[in-house]
Amino acid sequence: MSLFEISERAKKYQADLLEFMDSHVYPAEAIYEEQMAEAGNPHFQPPILEELKSEARSRGLWNLFHPHPEWGPGLTNLEYAPLAEIMGRSPHLAPEATNCSAPDTGNMEVFTLFGSDEHKERYLKPLLEGTIRSAFAMTEPQVASSDATNVQLSMVRDGDHYVLNGRKWFASNALHQNCKVMIVMGKTDPDAATHRQQSMMVVPLDAPGVTLMRGLTVMGYQDREGHAEIDFTDVRVPVKDVLKGEGEGFAIAQARLGPGRIHHCMRAIGMAERALELLCKRAQSRVAFGRPIADNANIRDWIAEARIEIEMIRLLTLKTAYLMDTVGNKAAQVEIAAIKVAAPNIALTIVDRAMQVHGAGGLTEDFPLAGFWAHLRTLRLADGPDEVHKRAIARQELRKYREGAR
């Protein structure tokens, strides 16, 4: 029973997606692991994934994220939220199977809103088809990227081109076998106003001067999509490939981050639910000191706390989606920051406790828990560390009580 009246079409998508998870995605998990293990290449694109993509597409479970009706089903954030949560339960398979993976989702939105006709033809269409993938290059190794104005990759105008020099890392997806293009944030004008110094450009992965240095591991994992360190040496980008215009980088980033963050949070809740399910099943099946682990009151406390926290963060995420739909991303910025802090932290605690209940096995590849933890831990830093989001929330709160307000 949900708090909200959900639309008929949202209900239909939920039912269809749940059915697809049960009939295809969960059963594919073991096959996926096997195909990956066999390949011995962490960036291998396993056949099972392409099968799942076909199946999902044939069922109409495709590009569900895309809010613009001409390019996707045109669901609202509130309608999409429960779908993203469901996908989060099998994060290696479900998002890609339905063509709803980060950072493609954000990139597709950016191309939709700010791309030229050429960008749409060359990148947006094949991305929507799921035939290519894309990366997003913003974070840099040498500066605290939590403060977006720190970005240092230089973009110097030279005739009809910009010349890019610098280093990016955590360019997620750049090592995906199908990745063809990236959107790169850099500094075009160090002398402009603080939030007008940055620009975003479209750069093919094979552009001269672009070098993939390595894939960074995250908590020991070399993720399939990859977190790339990329060197840019005299990379020449035509002026037509500047998105929206010089100096618009910060504004695009802001527009891009809202939906990206909420999608991450939804999937985090899905991981938390999956972890709680695994915890409960394991606790009921394992016996220690003469009785199922689930009979111990400390484990029951964990279960209850998990249920309480999941209910709370789900509601706040739905409210945030609702606000984004009704009053806009900017007006919802406190709520977006709030879920960005709360969702990964809540999920991490639940996953950690689920690992504890699974014993040493819970830390291994035999269960999805350690992978969830690694991914969720990254979320506490991606798009800004917790501390930066809390800072923003506190500033808004304190503002209420300045100058006798209220």
Next chain:
Amino acid sequence: MSLFEISERAKKYQADLLEFMDSHVYPAEAIYEEQMAEAGNPHFQPPILEELKSEARSRGLWNLFHPHPEWGPGLTNLEYAPLAEIMGRSPHLAPEATNCSAPDTGNMEVFTLFGSDEHKERYLKPLLEGTIRSAFAMTEPQVASSDATNVQLSMVRDGDHYVLNGRKWFASNALHQNCKVMIVMGKTDPDAATHRQQSMMVVPLDAPGVTLMRGLTVMGYQDREGHAEIDFTDVRVPVKDVLKGEGEGFAIAQARLGPGRIHHCMRAIGMAERALELLCKRAQSRVAFGRPIADNANIRDWIAEARIEIEMIRLLTLKTAYLMDTVGNKAAQVEIAAIKVAAPNIALTIVDRAMQVHGAGGLTEDFPLAGFWAHLRTLRLADGPDEVHKRAIARQELRKYREGAR
């Protein structure tokens, strides 16, 4: 209707109540403290409270809690929730001013649902008028009352009467100057099925054999309404004063607890909001080591965490209210248990941090914080300790995964 579309009448009540808080309640707080200090009697009924009651009533802000249209405005739980939260911001004044104090609210519902015509005439009407008050006697000093079946006060049938012997404590409100009657839970049949052994009876406070032993302090506070220890020695209660019938005590308790718990939670959120407001104001006005305390990132973290947690628990409380309205108290039992655990704990942390920001003064009568803390700490035990509610939530969660469900 979505959660965020509130009915016109609910909006009207909110606006009216907020206006009443600003114009009358907050300004009355200092007067209240003064009148109480002057009286030197912790159970004194200060004149300011009677003035507030008149004012509230004349504004139609009266008995807002009562869900039955013939006896009150007939608001749904979802409509009443934000009003109870607002009242919680000034918990010593606003609930009594609007005749929405525990345990009267619960008792009035019990009289409405299960009282005889005589009970309605003699107790319900003056309670609704605010001319008398009532107590609820359930907890006992000698047993763990978290397990309701432990109740031991004996109720032995003797002709047309029951004879009551035993001891109660934490009979809240029994020391209120206007208290006239109490509802008493006891054991009529130790040999009946576990949940049919208990009965509830209506007992005037001045019945022969009833002795108010003392008012218990809570965290040092002797509350005005009082937490009484009461001795019952051969108290004779006519059979007509058994509510609903012999053996119905447990069922009435269940019916009574749902709304009571949600009201407590709503008010707890109100206290949390008030504490956060005080924290922010204080942090901006106090200077240490050369700058306002509010400039320190640890205090900002506290503020952000408070805002996040308040948003989450408010939504879960509203969802619970919505479920109680739509599918009933029983179907909402997991959610009721969840907010019963989460709301006081969240509020306690916020109040504790607000005290910390206020320095030693925050622990004194100069600010409402220490009183909030004491009250909220009691809530973690009233109507069952956290651990019992978590136990219930975990049992429901584990049940999902028995016998291959899901």
Next chain:
Amino acid sequence: MSLFEISERAKKYQADLLEFMDSHVYPAEAIYEEQMAEAGNPHFQPPILEELKSEARSRGLWNLFHPHPEWGPGLTNLEYAPLAEIMGRSPHLAPEATNCSAPDTGNMEVFTLFGSDEHKERYLKPLLEGTIRSAFAMTEPQVASSDATNVQLSMVRDGDHYVLNGRKWFASNALHQNCKVMIVMGKTDPDAATHRQQSMMVVPLDAPGVTLMRGLTVMGYQDREGHAEIDFTDVRVPVKDVLKGEGEGFAIAQARLGPGRIHHCMRAIGMAERALELLCKRAQSRVAFGRPIADNANIRDWIAEARIEIEMIRLLTLKTAYLMDTVGNKAAQVEIAAIKVAAPNIALTIVDRAMQVHGAGGLTEDFPLAGFWAHLRTLRLADGPDEVHKRAIARQELRKYREGAR
């Protein structure tokens, strides 16, 4: 000598004190509560306390705190620490019975080190006899006293006197029936270097211009010794009553705080041990849902965590005492700050959980737990809030890594 080899005399004192606790102090607790309740005056000095004082003194358990052999037994901090912990188990009785109560202990040290012959004769001797008591007035209502340089009470030289004007609060002990004198911190020279602006003066409680405004409640408690708000209006203090000299206030405060803080921490550990004992006993004697509460794994986790934390904080407190004895208070400042933060917080959690296990009764006067909590909560602010001590610890830690150190 290792930490665990204690001197013979320290062992003897421990054995004697433990015997005294068992034979006299614990049995006196109920009598104390009765005498206080009967008196109806929170500042009443009950006869049982004077009896305990005689008994302790006759047993040689007197002034154990005093480190200077000419005035007391001359125990080291390391020898005294376990004794203070034992006293902390009955904090209303044992410290006063043995003449080891704050703030007298600190004041006696100050008089010993910095008092004139007259101060020693008039105040130190009767304090050591236990016939009078004393207060310490440092905290002020209008400024953040966590920053000692904020002190504002003005002390203006006028001939052979200083004239004091200002307001103090949390002048602990000032409402004790036997209190005769206080040590007052104020500002003599706003233009001096930051830490030379303050002076400390000896002021009789009945000096003209001194008005006890009220006793502040702490978490609802009006403590027997009292936390007084005191007004100073044109109070004339002879120059001879300036301690050590004008501008020495900050230095004396520093000297005074070390031992004071460690004594507080030791007693906090004693409260934690007592709370854990009460928790264990209660958990084994109360039955809910068919078995003793102590059989539940969540309660067992609490017990284990309490034992672990107590062991850790006790060792750190002993190490701190050892450092104070061997390298001095200044060299031990990080450790002093560390225990000042850790001890009250650890004890608070244990006491809170003990209250939870006791049910609603745990919050009342029937158990010492709520009083412990109130006292320990105050400790998180007394002599500087946690945040100020953490700030100091972090600064020292960061300093290690400046300028390429290590």
Next chain:
Amino acid sequence: MSLFEISERAKKYQADLLEFMDSHVYPAEAIYEEQMAEAGNPHFQPPILEELKSEARSRGLWNLFHPHPEWGPGLTNLEYAPLAEIMGRSPHLAPEATNCSAPDTGNMEVFTLFGSDEHKERYLKPLLEGTIRSAFAMTEPQVASSDATNVQLSMVRDGDHYVLNGRKWFASNALHQNCKVMIVMGKTDPDAATHRQQSMMVVPLDAPGVTLMRGLTVMGYQDREGHAEIDFTDVRVPVKDVLKGEGEGFAIAQARLGPGRIHHCMRAIGMAERALELLCKRAQSRVAFGRPIADNANIRDWIAEARIEIEMIRLLTLKTAYLMDTVGNKAAQVEIAAIKVAAPNIALTIVDRAMQVHGAGGLTEDFPLAGFWAHLRTLRLADGPDEVHKRAIARQELRKYREGAR
């Protein structure tokens, strides 16, 4: 300044080891990473390690752990503790360089105490030389190994042999390139008394019927030493290779675990210190929003809390070592359990916060933090999960208050 008088030889070893860390170990870390990356084989034994071993040995920093003077320097636990902590700062290199790695240390002790002359000649000597390594096979995939009596690998007597059948996992070190032998725990007599059913046997890694199935990843890491899953099918072990005797498995496990656990805890503290150092350095060198991250009070709180917790857990670990030396492992069992719970949890929080301060890079191979976290997380399960140790501590605590004991 340490709390304890340390012996001259312990001081000498500390100074020598610290010098070795600075001059050889830390500089070798980058080389190690490079050699491992180049090899592309997670179980590769890199040349740098053999160089470090030679160097350490030539400096007399070899087998420091071994308490028996005929086989090693014969340090007490209290003397060895600070050395193990120092090694923990570079956990991939220092323990192996000094031949003090788990599980060899425990296995060498077992061979010393319970091995036959043949075992000593064939295994103990080369282990002490560092020319071979060994594994320990206790945990099983199908049962909760937290309850040691659950062990199921069957060991059936057949003439002069036992026949082993079953499955082990988390047999640490079994994938180390130099590993030659393992000690295996199994069940010889299901009908014996609960703690007499188990036996331990010495099994060469290449014994017929032993199959290394795979190396388990831990939080994404395939550790160099490996956590092996091993199948035993009709493995024949001569009776002479039963350690101590049939039915002695549980007793040996108990004897083995004490030192093993304390070594783990010491190294955990070393990791915590290293993480705090990295945190402080990074926080001082990174700038966000116009100032070094270290200027933020929330980061300073983390630093202070880390310092406080490290001091406390180190002291408890030292006390535990002291008790093991003076009253024996059995009498120190509560303390051993306490540090086994506290040390990894304290270290995990510090490492997690250090990662947060490092931003996304902190999760990668560019810093040792993620590897520390993975290892420390495993420690919360190795040799029994936290919950089992807390259970044991609580049982001892509750026992004090049974039958009127006090």
